[in-house]
Amino acid sequence: MESLIAAVREREEAARFLAWPGDFDLDRGDHVEDVHLASGAALEGFAGDGAGGTFFFCGEGVEERPILYADSEGGAALVAIGLHELVRLLLVAPWWQDCQAFTDEESRKLEAEYLEDMPDLGASRDRAAAALGLDLPGQAEVLARLREVATRLGEDFVLIYTPEGHPTSRSSRSELTRTMSCAQAVGGRLSAVVLQGMNSGSELHEGGGEESRVGLPWFARGHRLDGSAVAALTCAVR
Template sequence: MNRHGSLLDRLREDPRAAELATHPFDFDPGFYEHVEPVRLASGAALEGIGKDAGGGSFFLCGDGGDERPVLYADSEGSAGIVGTGLTEALRLRIGALCWGEALDTIARAGREFDERETAELLASLEAEYSEDCGLEDLAGDRAELVERLGLGPLPSASRLLELAREASALSPSYILLNEEGRPYDRL
């Protein structure tokens, strides 16, 4: 496997990695178009790098390589930073597939979850996802993709969610506008 070049190039050049990223991890590295024309309010560059099955898009913000903020825009008009770089965003997507649901569950509980509770919550959400999608070996797929992309070892479930919260704090600096100039809601 090629460990040189950008992470995005490695993902796109390895057919098996692209296949795993797309399913089961819902990050299709073949970017097409977002559901509508969008731009950053700051005027900074916005590079489409992937899609999910629900019509959402992933973008690198600003100029430079892989390690610039990754913004996710859903198809319903919400957007936010999901990683301070592509490595972090992919680790989140691969290591905590149901991270958004987990953060919502924790917020509704009105308290922080400890490491064990966070791991159990994510395991439960991923088991449900695996069953709904007919996945046979999510852990094996995860390990293979992490190896192919050179992303390991993955941080703990709690650390991944903490990184997601930290990245989302950057969102006010990365306001996404639709073609009429209206801002997307925060994720």
Template sequence: MSESDDLLRRIESDRTIADLLAWPGDFDIDRRDPVEDLRLPNGRPLHPIAGDAGGGTYFLVGDPGDADRPVLYADSEGSAGLIAADLAEAVTLVACFPYWRDLDRDATDADVAELEEIFREDGDEFDAARAELLAALGITPPPREDAVARLHAAVARTEPGHVPSAPGNPPYEVLFHY
């Protein structure tokens, strides 16, 4: 089994971690039904592992046990991209930066502070819930610059083999396409 497979089993078997990933992380393992039946041009299988409140889906790419299992995110608006090299990196991203979709390459500390304030407005317990999630997973938050760089490096690896499409439809647009 791969590390991604082991981590997914841990999340599935620990309701506290699963609930904390759902909020504040917006990575809900109970929302695994993708909007469309997506396929990759490279033929690798997609396994839905979580969804978000906006109808997006997180997928592990490849078969269980594969050493290389990047995480692909597809939103409900027709954009998709690799967001992490593996599930541990993806979980770190959503746990530390649940607003990751708004982290473009030029995101500043002020931008992050503004995004975090929006999350705090949604619930006073944001900081406590994120701290509990990070502790439960044993995650030390990476610097914002490192997380943004890893996210955009993963997205850059999306084309050409990881751009999904639904049968009979054009390929999705790549996230953060510049």
């Protein structure tokens, strides 16, 4: 089977769309921090985005391996099982990092914003998919799969900040307790880890003070969680 990475590099229509709006660069595989998987499985950075985030292959194999995305602020989440799944996500919903609810309605609103600047987005997407020989699912299907991967399957992919030995976070990593527990996202609830000293109802964002004790994945930012001592984090950190 032909390497999809090689195909992306060789086919201009695909490379152009994935570069933007996909924000996917195969020449940016070096992450800003030294990280590893808690399981000891292999972690291979192979691409990145303009904000300093990195896409990693996890485990052994080639392009069929699970893919974890880690941003430059300490957030991390599994986003795809295999490169074909990731590329479909980037083609169908290149605004995926702005999707917090994983709904088709939310995605359509984001698409409308992109169309204002890229009126030919749909045609460009179709040409890119054709160049790679990929059939594309709808936005609802792609986002439902992203949600499943990020909040459920990702439980076994814990990303560790190597110098300190703690799960990745933006600040105060030493405050993360060893009793973290992951709460599976259901409905509007988010994956969560228990932190000592957090207050019920703390707003989840990165900025300063108590609320910024952890680096949050894209789908957790700006939300509130019920219950005491809880802050949202990727289900990959538990």
